[in-house]
Amino acid sequence: MMLSGWGRFPRQECRTSRPRDEAELRAALAQGGAIARGNGRSYGDSALSPRNTVDMRGWSRMLDFEPDTGRLVAEAGVVLGDVVAAFLPRGWFPSVTPGTKFVTLGGMIAADVHGKNHHRDGSFGAFVDWIDVMGPDGEVTRCSRDESPDLFHWTLGGMGLTGVILRAAFRLRRVESAWIRQTMVPAPGLDAAIDAMEAARDSTYSVAWIDCLSRGEALGRSLVMLGEHAAWDDLDRTRRDAPFVIPERRRLRVPMDLPSVVLGGASLRAFNALYYRNGARKRGESLVDWDGFFYPLDAIHDWNRIYGRRGFAQFQCVLPLDASRHGMRALLRAISDAGTGSFLAVLKRLGPGGAGMSFPMEGYTLALDFPVTEANLRLLDGLDRIVLDHGGRFYLAKDSRMTRATLRRADPRADLFQRLRQELRMTPSFASAQSERLGL
Amino acid sequence: MTRPAVLILGGRSDIGLAIARRFAADGHPIQLAARDAAGLEADRRDIELRHRVAVSLHDFDVLDTGSHAALLDGLPALPGIAVCVVGLMGEQAESERDPLAAARVMRSNYEGPALILAELANRFEARGSGTLVGVSSVAGERGRRKNYVYGSAKAGFTAFLSGLRNRLAGKGVHVVTVLPGFVATRMTAGMDLPAKLTAAPEEVAASVERAVARARDVVYVRPVWALVMGIIRAIPESRFKRMDI
């Protein structure tokens, strides 16, 4: 079957199976060269294996919940949005969530995803208590910080390359409502945006939507959004009656692949300027619902089709704190000069890093999309160099085109991971198109 | 408000579980009846956790017709809605060679499902309320060389449901016949099905729920199947016998 990641680039013909139980999964793994696939929300080729892609979406049962601690045990194919749907009405919310709720538990663990609270709470892995992993021989190992700690350490952020995650236990956080108290801080340039996020280190959530096409003084102009879960006391009378109920959202659908002219430089620049001005007018506090705050893009189904048939590549890097201002300026200047890129990019403060091949490190991360064109692929190579010059690294869940050499210069852990995989006979049992490209 | 329990006969099937989830989401307690019911423990917990309804498991073999009454006696309560999704496609070639295999397909799609619903019908009639749902198939609309053993059993089941509906009309008991076209499930795994004609189990579940709520008599899951089967039924037998569809 023809498969791709969310960026629809690259696309590959993949032999796919959809095992229902451990016996069927074991049989699938025996074919070798296997990679687990969740909901395909990673952007590139992380969840593709032409030889043996194992669709885990059938493993979608919630198995146990402890109402005292908020600990949920679930199978790897459970979708985050279903967790919210089941447990928010009971006063629980995911401790860490990426910018879409259409991800599986397995995908969140394998990419060790981060959310808008990474600077305070760390990544998803920090809330995972144990993971059941099926290894190369079909044996299932329960790993945790105490049992098989190495497997646990490298499975978090291991992009499916340590085995197939079957189920896991992870902790939700208590909330009093479905609402977020949002504070919007317009930042006229990059320094102001970083200053605002540094000043907001105590905020639970912080993120900046950055206009990548602004130049000169306005380079890096952003809308910085801070957020706190609203307590019951923060709600007005009508909302207090049903604190977990939010109005139904309208869903939009992208009807077809848009021709790329729609996204030409001029219209992008105009759109971004408008977005900033509109946003800046809404400065200050407001109450927004969880869906709008965490998952603004989920309201537009298939939004990945707006970039046209060739698909797009997402670029996400993190720069160490002390190199962030300088490095981000260099990246933004290169992007703005090229005049392409996405509507908006995301800039975010990250806290200290965690497990295995996990992406985050203390500093700033920038993420944005580029339609796949020859010019953009060259631009991306240039951005890679800027990141390397500033001691940064790249997010494997977003990557579709980096080279082996770039990965190794960015990330000394890559060699370690590769060797460990060989020692534990995870190669050649588990491999993705990405791991082959990157030599992991 | 407490909602009536929903009994799913064939609780392991993809379609059956999708129907169970759909009703559970609306607050109905669920009774899953299946062979080796203990193997459905994870599904039981999943439905309970997501939807906060009670789910019970019951061992049930549709071919063991002598045990049908005991199964119903053992339920926590006589359900308000009972859905039978039990079915067995078998292999047409095997059914042609081996009469025992053919009989198993016939009994699993007709005799067993009809008899368990008959038992329920009597109890519903005595109570004066309830809805019976039989999942049959478009394959029962016309016998085709590719699956006429299965198809003929489904045809029998469809006719049985129609008669049952006729008998119970005006007695407070409603009977729904569901005629799915292709559905992407374990039964059809590995087959190359046309996407436009193939429903997801969740779609079947949605149309079952709608049919129960609106007391519809016969539903095709995807409307296009009514058209397709209308055409197939209209082909004269003299032509049909030479066709390969």
Ligand SMILES: Cc1cc2nc3c(=O)[nH]c(=O)nc-3n(C[C@H](O)[C@H](O)[C@H](O)COP(=O)(O)OP(=O)(O)OC[C@H]3O[C@@H](n4cnc5c(N)ncnc54)[C@H](O)[C@@H]3O)c2cc1C
């Ligand atoms: C709109 C959007 C916003 C996003 N925002 C963020 C964000 O804010 N922060 C962030 O960190 N990420 C973000 N992401 C990326 C996304 O969270 C990750 O790519 C996540 O891994 C996707 O999960 P998935 O279930 O779709 O997995 P897939 O894309 O199917 O797979 C991703 C990786 O997980 C592995 N995997 C999946 N299931 C299993 C399993 N059962 N066992 C072993 N390995 C498995 C795969 O092998 C692959 O390497 C975003 C993506 C989108 C589309």
Ligand SMILES: NC(=O)c1ccc[n+]([C@@H]2O[C@H](COP(=O)([O-])OP(=O)(O)OC[C@H]3O[C@@H](n4cnc5c(N)ncnc54)[C@H](OP(=O)(O)O)[C@@H]3O)[C@@H](O)[C@H]2O)c1
């Ligand atoms: N899939 C399609 O394209 C399609 C199209 C039209 C109609 N249908 C009908 O839809 C219904 C559900 O099928 P499905 O697609 O969900 O496939 P399925 O998963 O194969 O479901 C069939 C179910 O019937 C059960 N069953 C078979 N023999 C039984 C017996 N002796 N006692 C108890 N249970 C028995 C099976 O139980 P076990 O799990 O114990 O084996 C299985 O759960 C069937 O009636 C089928 O004919 C399906």
